Amino acid sequence: MRRCKNILLLLSFFVAAVPLLASGETFRAVDFERLLQKHPLMRKYDPETGRFKETRSEIIPVAKLQERIASISAAIAACENEKSELVLATMNSGDSVSEAHAWERIGQIDRQLAELKTGLQTEQSLLADEGVPGYDKLLEIAGQIYHETILPEIATGVLLLNKLPRFVATPPRPAGNDLRHFFYSCNGEVLEKYLTQAGKIALMFEKTDQPILYSSDRGVSDAKKQ
Amino acid sequence: MLVTIFALMLAAVFCGQSLQACSLALHDWKLIFYRKIPVTVPFFPLSELDVATARLERAGFARVFWVGSHNFISAVAPAFLPLFADKAAGLPWAAVDSGPSLMAMARENYCPGEGPLIIGSDGNYIKIALFADQNSGFGCMQLVVQQTGRIRAVHPDTKTPWAQETNGSSWLSLIFYQLPVPGRILSFSAYPVQKNRHSIYEDHSYVETLLNQRILKRRPDLVVDPYRFDFPELPE
Numbered sequence: 001m002r003r004c005k006n007i008l009l010l011l012s013f014f015v016a017a018v019p020l021l022a023s024g025e026t027f028r029a030v031d032f033e034r035l036l037q038k039h040p041l042m043r044k045y046d047p048e049t050g051r052f053k054e055t056r057s058e059i060i061p062v063a064k065l066q067e068r069i070a071s072i073s074a075a076i077a078a079c080e081n082e083k084s085e086l087v088l089a090t091m092n093s094g095d096s097v098s099e100a101h102a103w104e105r106i107g108q109i110d111r112q113l114a115e116l117k118t119g120l121q122t123e124q125s126l127l128a129d130e131g132v133p134g135y136d137k138l139l140e141i142a143g144q145i146y147h148e149t150i151l152p153e154i155a156t157g158v159l160l161l162n163k164l165p166r167f168v169a170t171p172p173r174p175a176g177n178d179l180r181h182f183f184y185s186c187n188g189e190v191l192e193k194y195l196t197q198a199g200k201i202a203l204m205f206e207k208t209d210q211p212i213l214y215s216s217d218r219g220v221s222d223a224k225k226q
Numbered sequence: 227m228l229v230t231i232f233a234l235m236l237a238a239v240f241c242g243q244s245l246q247a248c249s250l251a252l253h254d255w256k257l258i259f260y261r262k263i264p265v266t267v268p269f270f271p272l273s274e275l276d277v278a279t280a281r282l283e284r285a286g287f288a289r290v291f292w293v294g295s296h297n298f299i300s301a302v303a304p305a306f307l308p309l310f311a312d313k314a315a316g317l318p319w320a321a322v323d324s325g326p327s328l329m330a331m332a333r334e335n336y337c338p339g340e341g342p343l344i345i346g347s348d349g350n351y352i353k354i355a356l357f358a359d360q361n362s363g364f365g366c367m368q369l370v371v372q373q374t375g376r377i378r379a380v381h382p383d384t385k386t387p388w389a390q391e392t393n394g395s396s397w398l399s400l401i402f403y404q405l406p407v408p409g410r411i412l413s414f415s416a417y418p419v420q421k422n423r424h425s426i427y428e429d430h431s432y433v434e435t436l437l438n439q440r441i442l443k444r445r446p447d448l449v450v451d452p453y454r455f456d457f458p459e460l461p462e
Contacts, residue, residue, distance in 0.1 A: 080386075083388065083389065084386045084387050084388060086389075087329075087332075087380065087387040087388060087389045088387045090329050091329055091332050091333045091336060091382065091387065092333075094330065094333065096327065099327055099329050102329070102389075103378065103389075103391060106389050106390070106391050107391040110390055110391050110392060
């Protein structure tokens with residue numbers, strides 16, 4: 001019975017693979033690890049924190065954040081004071097020319113204040129997460145690396161199979177709201193689609209933890225050479 | 227290490243899809259009609275109310291002078307402000323015809339005690355836009371009426387005199403299926419009310435019916451912000 005099952009599995013492989021091989025199509029393994037290592041951002045990767053140094057994903061010490069918040073708050077207070085003095089002077093002058101100048105300056109200060117307040121809000125929310133930026137900051141960088149390493153490999157006519165390798169990943173330290181963000185943002189449909197196909201892929205390829213490119217064009221450069 | 231980055235890259239791919247959605251349906255709004263009309267004064271001071279409330283949270287004032295070349299609608303609009311929950315909506319608002327400058331009015335009202343907040347705007351426009359939802363075969367539509375303008379406010383507070391210049395934007399949005407008539411309206415909302423979009427009317431059962439009939443596209447369950455209702459930015 002078991003032997004029959006194995007023969008059937010083997011046959012199912014030939015049913016899928018033989019027509020493809022006969023038509024001159026190619027499968028090739030992709031060493032994404034090597035591609036990732038070559039990316040300039042990888043030099044900034046800190047394995048201890050799971051984040052990239054000198055980017056928005058970097059963990060900021062709480063003391064440094066408090067310092068930044070104090071500095072922004074002082075700048076806001078200075079802007080407000082300047083505006084207050086300007087308003088008082090303009091009201092007292094009663095001159096339409098100085099009034100026009102005053103409004104121009106008030107507009108400038110308000111734009112500056114808006115920027116400062118946005119910055120303050122960012123720093124305060126980062127402080128609330130003890131200096132750990134959310135996964136969205138990490139995803140920005142991961143997305144950039146993806147666009148610059150994997151996308152060129154899966155150019156027109158090339159399919160990336162098995163793009164969810166079966167390995168255990170140690171996640172970077174999450175920020176406070178990251179878990180909630182993850183559950184609300186991941187596209188479950190895509191994952192489900194992959195999982196329904198995972199069995200078929202396993203039948204065709206021995207190592208399903210290895211990303212594989214399928215191409216109908218033999219002229220596509222082999223990623224292994226890179 | 228690389229495994230973690232790879233996993234993150236995958237997550238970036240899955241999460242990087244932009245979505246324009248109401249709470250149940252996924253819309254892809256296409257602009258099909260647009261008009262921009264200059265007006266002397268906004269019809270309803272929603273943005274002004276927002277500015278006044280923000281100031282009231284930091285300093286007290288007893289009343290608001292809304293300065294502008296008022297028409298009949300704008301002159302009676304303040305009477306409807308108490309319907310809103312914004313803090314400054316509870317204060318008396320007086321529609322004052324524009325004469326002397328805001329600073330001159332502030333000078334006249336500069337005295338000890340809680341002075342008024344003087345607020346006005348220029349460069350006012352009413353933008354009317356009609357969007358159709360490509361995901362519903364252009365059957366579902368959104369009518370947007372937006373007011374924009376440059377708002378200036380002065381508070382002649384004796385402790386800390388204050389003024390602000392900001393770009394105001396307020397809008398009403400009506401989402402309907404085929405015709406804007408009772409029974410076909412999906413939602414009616416306004417912005418800003420307490421700094422947020424406020425839903426005045428929503429017909430969830432009608433939306434559910436359209437979703438079940440596959441007229442509207444169902445929003446995926448797992449979306450970052452299930453309460454995002456916005457429309458694409460209107461042209462200048």
